[in-house]
Amino acid sequence: MNGLPLRSRVARLALSAAVTAVVWCGLLPRLLAWPPVASHVTLMEERRVDPAAMYYTELERLPLRPAWIEQEIVLWPRVKK
Amino acid sequence: MNTRSRLATSLHEDTAAVVVGLGVVLLALAVTWLGRPDDDAGSRERYPKGWPTPLATTVAMPEAWGDAPLAAFRDKTGAWAVGPILLGMGWVVVVGACGSALGGRGVRDSLPGLALLAAFACLAYVLASQKVVKHSNLEYPLWALAVGLVVGNAGRVPRWLTPALVGEFFIKTGLVIFGAEVLVSRLLALGLPGLMTAWLVTPVVLVATYLFGVRVLRIPSRALCMTLAADMSVCGVSAAIATGAACRAKKEELSLAIGLSLFFTVIMMVAMPPVIRWMGLDPIVGGAWIGGTIDATGAVVAAGESLGREAGAVAATVKMIQNSMIGLIAFAVAVYWAGWVDRTGAESRGTLAAEAWHRFPRFILGFLVVSLVCSGLHALGPEQALWVDGATSGFTTKVRGWLFCAGFVCLGLQTRVRELAPFLASGRPVVLYLTGQALNLVLTLAVASLTFGWLFRKAVDP
Numbered sequence: 001m002n003g004l005p006l007r008s009r010v011a012r013l014a015l016s017a018a019v020t021a022v023v024w025c026g027l028l029p030r031l032l033a034w035p036p037v038a039s040h041v042t043l044m045e046e047r048r049v050d051p052a053a054m055y056y057t058e059l060e061r062l063p064l065r066p067a068w069i070e071q072e073i074v075l076w077p078r079v080k081k
Numbered sequence: 082m083n084t085r086s087r088l089a090t091s092l093h094e095d096t097a098a099v100v101v102g103l104g105v106v107l108l109a110l111a112v113t114w115l116g117r118p119d120d121d122a123g124s125r126e127r128y129p130k131g132w133p134t135p136l137a138t139t140v141a142m143p144e145a146w147g148d149a150p151l152a153a154f155r156d157k158t159g160a161w162a163v164g165p166i167l168l169g170m171g172w173v174v175v176v177g178a179c180g181s182a183l184g185g186r187g188v189r190d191s192l193p194g195l196a197l198l199a200a201f202a203c204l205a206y207v208l209a210s211q212k213v214v215k216h217s218n219l220e221y222p223l224w225a226l227a228v229g230l231v232v233g234n235a236g237r238v239p240r241w242l243t244p245a246l247v248g249e250f251f252i253k254t255g256l257v258i259f260g261a262e263v264l265v266s267r268l269l270a271l272g273l274p275g276l277m278t279a280w281l282v283t284p285v286v287l288v289a290t291y292l293f294g295v296r297v298l299r300i301p302s303r304a305l306c307m308t309l310a311a312d313m314s315v316c317g318v319s320a321a322i323a324t325g326a327a328c329r330a331k332k333e334e335l336s337l338a339i340g341l342s343l344f345f346t347v348i349m350m351v352a353m354p355p356v357i358r359w360m361g362l363d364p365i366v367g368g369a370w371i372g373g374t375i376d377a378t379g380a381v382v383a384a385g386e387s388l389g390r391e392a393g394a395v396a397a398t399v400k401m402i403q404n405s406m407i408g409l410i411a412f413a414v415a416v417y418w419a420g421w422v423d424r425t426g427a428e429s430r431g432t433l434a435a436e437a438w439h440r441f442p443r444f445i446l447g448f449l450v451v452s453l454v455c456s457g458l459h460a461l462g463p464e465q466a467l468w469v470d471g472a473t474s475g476f477t478t479k480v481r482g483w484l485f486c487a488g489f490v491c492l493g494l495q496t497r498v499r500e501l502a503p504f505l506a507s508g509r510p511v512v513l514y515l516t517g518q519a520l521n522l523v524l525t526l527a528v529a530s531l532t533f534g535w536l537f538r539k540a541v542d543p
Contacts, residue, residue: 013232
């Protein structure tokens with residue numbers, strides 16, 4: 001593929017850039033305005049959820065153990081003597 | 082290049098990655114300590130993500146945007162953040178140049194290529210930050226690979242860019258820095274039920290999936306089986322990067338594992354909450370099931386939160402417990418690979434231990450040492466915990482993000498699409514992923530129901 005003439009390579013790159021621009025600047029913004037998508041995004045933003053986080057340190061809120069869990073769950077069972 | 086010279090090059094690159102990675106972590110800890118707050122320094126309520134670090138102004142990523150891509154270059158307050166983003170790109174250039182200098186290559190030759198690489202990484206971040214893409218959990222590594230693949234396959238990589246294509250060095254350095262975030266103390270966050278849910282199932286699924294791929298599906302590449310198994314059973318892309326580097330997976334194999342993981346993560350993120358509602362599961366059990374099975378952290382939180390606050394909190398915490406074991410998993414995989422898998426065909430260097438040590442990827446030790454030191458610091462007290470959290474959340478997380486992104490652009494630039502075709506054509510990696518994930522779903526549901534739903538439930542056992 002790298003043996004292609006310069007004009008073909010430039011044309012391929014230009015086509016890729018054009019497709020990217022159309023999708024990211026045209027299609028995706030329209031999809032974002034679609035009510036089901038818009039309400040989901042709004043809900044996630046209100047709850048400060050970053051769905052693209054790769055690791056827990058990238059989350060906007062660090063996952064700290066909620067206080068209520070200790071009322072629900074025995075975290076470290078007591079040893080019976 | 083013969084085996085001996087290839088090993089020598091690899092060792093040198095590993096050492097350079099450890100030196101640069103340690104330098105970045107020490108810089109972050111030192112500057113954060115010097116800028117520590119005078120009041121309430123141990124208050125988590127006041128500093129929920131740790132002490133603010135002065136280094137935070139030296140690195141930023143493009144922010145989420147909806148319909149105007151330029152909004153990616155504004156911060157959360159709406160002010161322009163071009164400077165910090167350019168400085169973030171600058172870290173790619175600085176770390177790459179340090180790697181060239183330590184590796185004995187010409188720094189000046191690599192600078193123009195490193196600058197272009199940083200620009201490609203920025204483009205990948207902008208593509209990943211579009212809100213629909215972001216909320217679909219299509220993370221930046223996918224777009225970094227895509228940008229590299231398109232540029233590398235549609236055109237020709239110019240000769241002046243070649244000295245900057247040190248993707249493995251970027252990823253190894255990023256992993257050493259990443260060690261500061263892998264805190265072993267987080268393992269205990271949900272007590273025994275959390276440990277059982279995350280860690281009774283994870284090793285079983287990891288080993289079973291790997292063996293199924295090697296013995297039953299007979300996938301020729303053991304490294305691909307291990308990378309896919311870790312990616313699916315531990316925590317997605319971050320686990321794939323760490324274990325892929327530990328078992329020296331090829332760039333095509335790492336790309337394939339990441340692509341598969343992200344594809345199925347999107348499906349599971351959308352499908353699991355309605356399935357849990359339909360099954361009538363308790364939100365805590367449902368959250369634990371989500372946390373133990375969906376690969377990516379962000380997708381876990383999104384799926385959990387769509388079930389409710391309780392499920393979201395449990396899901397995120399179970400995932401964090403799984404996250405915390407990446408260091409040990411990567412170390413175990415590196416030991417297994419150096420001691421057993423890579424032995425075949427290698428020249429004898431004496432005892433098994435000596436041979437294993439010779440082949441062992443040294444950067445994994447750097448990763449583990451950073452992880453253990455930061456875990457120890459974090460466990461010392463509330464102030465030290467906020468010190469480590471501030472240094473990581475304000476600085477190292479962003480620097481390693483830029484390095485991983487640049488590393489994936491390099492992998493894409495150096496990957497030929499036709500080399501991916503044989504992996505995809507057989508369909509076996511997809512079967513391996515689906516089989517492993519099915520086992521993961523069944524086992525995690527069973528253990529989550531047992532622990533969070535019955536064995537440790539206070540209503541049952543007050």
